[in-house]
Amino acid sequence: MNQSVLLPVGAVALIGAAVTGAVVIWSAGGSSDTDALALRPDDLEIVAHGSQVYAENCASCHGADLAGQPNWRAAGPDGRLPAPPHDASGHTWHHDGDTLFRLTKYGVGQLIGDPDYGSNMPAYDGILTDAEIIAALSYIKSTWSRDIRDQHNAMETQE
Known part of the structure; x- marks a missing residue:
């Protein structure tokens, strides 16, 4: 892959890791636009x-x-x-x-x-x-x- 593709892919991977790591914060149960906060x-x-x-x-x-x-x-x-x-x-x-x-x-x-x-x-x-x-x-x-x-x-x- 060329570098112009690797940077966006890397950013998406980092964002995905951050979201996955924050699973305790957001509850599953809807689309990403409608996920509710879970206290x-x-x-x-x-x-x-x-x-x-x-x-x-x-x-x-x-x-x-x-x-x-x-x-x-x-x-x-x-x-x-x-x-x-x-x-x-x-x-x-x-x-x-x-x-x-x-x-x-x-x-x-x-x-x-x-x-x-x-x-x-x-x-x-x-x-x-x-x-x-x-x-x-x-x-x-x-x-x-x-x-x-x-x-x-x-x-x-x-x-």
Whole structure:
């Protein structure tokens, strides 16, 4: 083969290896355009790692107990919303895993299509790996009651 063919083939092989290595992140069950994010709240190893990732990257705003910041529904003097809780009192569980993943990785502005949206929530792309984001979200989900987890699971299977 000539080099002009080898480079694209090599890139495809690397991408394939990366996707294969990330199988824990994406669940099989549809075309690549419709694959859903699979949080793993029952996987004790992932949840333990997620607890550590959460403590190091999220707890300073969202609280060690996942309770969020006070008055999280009201914008502060800077016009930005405080960090919401991730426990049952918040709205995290109202969003599917894919939305939570994209919000965490790319930030609120990109998620809603408004690059000028002001948020104190940083985008973790380049800071946390996809597996670390999945672990943190899996940890959060693991703390929800069985009823809320069941509602979240049902919502994700409807999409």
